Amino acid sequence: MLPRLPLDDRSFAEIVQHSRRLIPKRVPEWTDENAHDPGMTFIELFAWLTEMQRYFISRVPDKNRRKFLDLLGVAPADTQSAEAVIQFTNVTAPTILPRGTKLMAEDQMFETDATVKLVPLSLDRIVTRTEREANDVTASNVHADVVYYAFGADAKQSSKLYVSFDRELAPGELVTLNIELMQPGKDTQERHASELLDPLHAAAAITPSSRLSWKVYGYDEQSEAEAWLPLDIVQDETLHLTLSGKITFRAGAPMRTVTVHPSSDRARYWICCTLEESGYEMPPRIRQMMLHTTMAVQRDTLCEVIDLPYNGGDQTSIVSDTYLSVYGKTRVQVQNIDFSWTYWKEEDPLVSKAGGFQQDSKLYTVKRSAGRDYLEVRFGGSEGGVMPEPGQMIRIIASTPKFDQLRMIGRSNGLPGQSFDVYDVPCKKKDAIKLQVGESDASGELRWFDWTRVDDFDHSGPGDRHYVYDPIGRRIYFGNGERGAIPASCREENICLIGCLLGGGERGNVKPGLITEWVNDVQAQYGIKVDNPFYAAGGSEAETLAETLQRAQAELKRTFRAVTDEDYETIARETPGAAVARVQAIPLYKPGLSDYPRERAAGQVSVVVVPYSLSETPTPSAGFLQTVRKHIDSRRLITTEVHVIPPVYIKVTVHAVVVVEPQFIDEGERLVEQLRRLLRPLDGEDGSPGWAFGRAVYKGDIYNVLSGSNGVLFIQDLWLDAEGAHVKKSAGGDLILPPHGLVFSGKHEIELISSTRL
Structure with a gap:
């Protein structure tokens, strides 16, 4: 007998009482709630039916529940890795750290998500100046828990933010400042901002409330005089200090030193940010301004694939700049016309000198840069072997030396329903593993085909190269020939892992100041210090079925289309990049109506928004209203005209x-x-x-x-x-x-x- 699962723990009596409490609200003319009333009999009848229905539904097994969720397009969330902002200091020489550089926080491994170019440069002084006062906030910037105003508490026009460096920036030298802001309504604001996929999407969705200009003090060759000259802003992810992000810039002219009060002890190399058009609802507050930063993800990549196109012509090599490419074991595959992959051989100098390779051999040589920042794969070998065809894809499989010996996990026997253990790689994520299956061609050479991971074989056909990975049991499953293809039988091992990621979970949410150790001894010798000034966040365990059901219910209730007044208000509150404190939707109203509600505007609705602000009368700027309006316009009914207005x-x-x-x-x-x-x-x-x-x-x-x-x-x-x-x-x-x-x-x-x- 199946156990009873408590889908709803309300009893018959509780359902009746809940229904009775709704009578005054739903049917106010119903005043007799005694047992003799026929209406009460119907309430008790439907309460009994409801209890019985929930009893039977509670006996549905978990497997069926997963199928019901699949029909709704909802799947249990996989294990997530924590992310953290990483800052590098004590840079004494130009250094390039390849993508995937490994760092340690006690027992947790983190990897950088982008290649980082470090140069000897540091922030010297930071000064804020308003029409009333000027403050040196350098000490506050060093301590990330001390917040300071970028343009004062009033953020009035012409207020300035000065930043100086310890040396002159060369003309054209790219510099990136990472600015972490303290946002109003922080939890809600950060969640909405995270919905922006990229800086281009953010720029299209958000209209800044204010406008800034950046200048550098340098030498103007046209006037032959020193002056504040425009700074070339390459990218501004902050959108004029609206969101946290990076500002990338370069000086177009030679810099000159100047004295800025109150840092008047000596002249320095300064850049200046000026508030040209004021309008901030909440004046920007800076938690920290940093150089040499990148994002790091809590994971440990044991094996990865890098696919690169080969265009032919004068191209005889390809370049990869990942950590495993530079410091790990590499193998090279070339894609065939049937989308299979063939391994090429790395040239052995001893064999080459002995005449062991023919001129038509498929060879490549590997060269790592002197700075250990990239890997170059050159084809043809020293004996003039064959080259890939133009248009072919080249794949570099890079792995740690230890994992390279664990890549082959078994041999297919050609029978349905095969499974293989992978106990040596404790991956917690479903997508942590990528694999290939080798199939022998007419010449007996193995051609390797990529297989795709799926959650189950319900939607797989007989020819679909699909597999299922169970991270709990650490086992890989293949199909039975009807749902999912069967790996081709082979006399040698032909099930091979080409990708493997470890990590993920709540343990990656480490405290500030813990990501401090280098894993690679060569990189540790650079003398560069690494640190995480803020908490690592976002790490979570895989969802249980109960958590998935709860999330599915919340997602089904989430407002996505603006139909009712409540819909407009909910959507306005969730506008990315706009911290909305209060909102009110007024149906059938537009600005200018003098006798509302007697006079009404058909097909129109006005949404009144109040931003978070330090002002006694918080008033949204034109940019704020435009941001909210664009967000609502993407979700309103096409027949409705929306006006986003400030309060009176x-x-x-x-x-x-x-x-x-x-x-x-x-x-x-x-x-x-x-x-x-x-x-x-x-x-x-x-x-x-x-x-x-x-x-x-x-x-x-x-x-x-x-x-x-x-x-x-x-x-x-x-x-x-x-x-x-x-x-x-x-x-x-x-x-x-x-x-x-x-x-x-x-x-x-x-x-x-x-x-x-x-």
């Missing part, structure tokens, strides 16, 4: 005469503070909501707040004043707001009278 702020001032007990006569400021908490546009830090959009300010609201305070006996007199567009005052003294109106506090005047004076 109404300044409300309360005048009141309050009678209090004698001991509270000096606590007028406490009453003013309570009014400020009530009449505010943003939600409070304690979770209390801000003023609702368009809600009228009734005198009763003020009476309620003041009279509920300690020591208040009664309100003797009360009246309200308002300043702002489209606000009206009723005959009773209440303030009627426009639908996109928000209130903020003016200078409230509260007169306290002791009860003893009455």
Whole structure:
């Protein structure tokens, strides 16, 4: 008998009680909830049916649940590797670190995800200057836990950020600054920003709120004078300091030294960032500005494949710049017309001198650069062997020397349902392994075919070269000839691994300052120091079935298309690159309507957005509104016209005469503070909501707040004043707001009278 799985732990009584609680909301005219009422009988009947249905559904085995998820297009998430920002310091000579350079954080291996070119260069001083003050923030930049404003707390136009280097930049020399910002609503903002696939996508999706200009102090050859000259910005991933990212630039003219206050001890080589157009909702706050950085991923690559095209002509070699290519064991394959691969032989100088190779031999020679930053594979050998055909793909299989001896995992016997153990490579990810199967041709030579990993063989046909890898059991499975092809039988081992990745999981989420060790002794001798200034993040274990079911339910409920008012508000909040604090969708409304809701705009909706801001009245910039509008436009109905607008702020001032007990006569400021908490546009830090959009300010609201305070006996007199567009005052003294109106506090005047004076 199958065990009962608790798909839903609600009992019959709980379902009935839940249904009864919905009656006043859904059917307010239903007032008789006693047992004799026929409606209650129907509720109990359907509660019983619901409980029975859930009981039977709970008996569905996990295998069926996985198939149901597959029908929804949802698969359990694989193990994920943590990522971290890596910084290199103490660079004394030009150095190139190939992609995949291995670093250690205690017992966790990390690899760089790009080739890094290091030059002797470091940041000397960082200065921020506004119209009121100038500060040297170099010490704050060294300590990543101390945040500083790039352009002051106000971020006004013409504010400047100065950065100096310890030497002159050569004209045309590329320099990359990695700027890590502190984002408002950090968790939500970083999640939305991570949805941007690349800097080009981010540039198309986000319209910056402000505009910056970069200059360098150098020698102008045209005027033959020293001046601040434009800096050539090659790439700006930060989008004018809107997001964290890299800024790549080069100086187009010779640099000159200049003194910048308050770093006036000596002249330095400076670049300057000027705020040309102000508009930041939240002034940019820098956690750290760094040189010589790259991303590192928690993994250990034991074997990898690098596919490169061969164009023929004068090309006689190919170049690879990965770590395993330079420091590992390499083999070379050339692709055939049937998409199979053939191994070529690396030339042995001793055999070549002895005449062991013929001129038609398929040979290659390997040359590693003196700086150990790339590998060159040259074809033909010294005896003039054959060359690949133009258009053929060349594959370099690079692996660690130890793993090179473990690449062959078995021999196929040609029978269905074969499986092979791979206990020597404890890979945690399903995609961590790539393999080839060799098939003998007419001459007896093995031709190697790539096989594709799949989760199961349900969608595999008889000719599909598919395999399944089980990371828990460390076993590879092949098909049975009906679902998935059978590997060709062979007298020798013909199942070969050509790719293998270790790593992944939560253990990779290491603390700052732990990624400090070099794995390669040659690279360690460079004397370069390595460090991770921030936490490594993103590492997670493979999803369980229960976690996948929970995620599938959340994804099905996730709002993707804008149809209802709630849809528009949810999508606006999730705009990448825009930190939206509050939002309100107003249907059938467009800017300019003077008598809403009597006057309505058919087929139109206005979305009012309030950004995170330090201002008392947070106002979105034109770029902010454009960013939100573009995001909504990609998800709205084609028949709906959307307007993304700022709120209209109404300044409300309360005048009141309050009678209090004698001991509270000096606590007028406490009453003013309570009014400020009530009449505010943003939600409070304690979770209390801000003023609702368009809600009228009734005198009763003020009476309620003041009279509920300690020591208040009664309100003797009360009246309200308002300043702002489209606000009206009723005959009773209440303030009627426009639908996109928000209130903020003016200078409230509260007169306290002791009860003893009455």
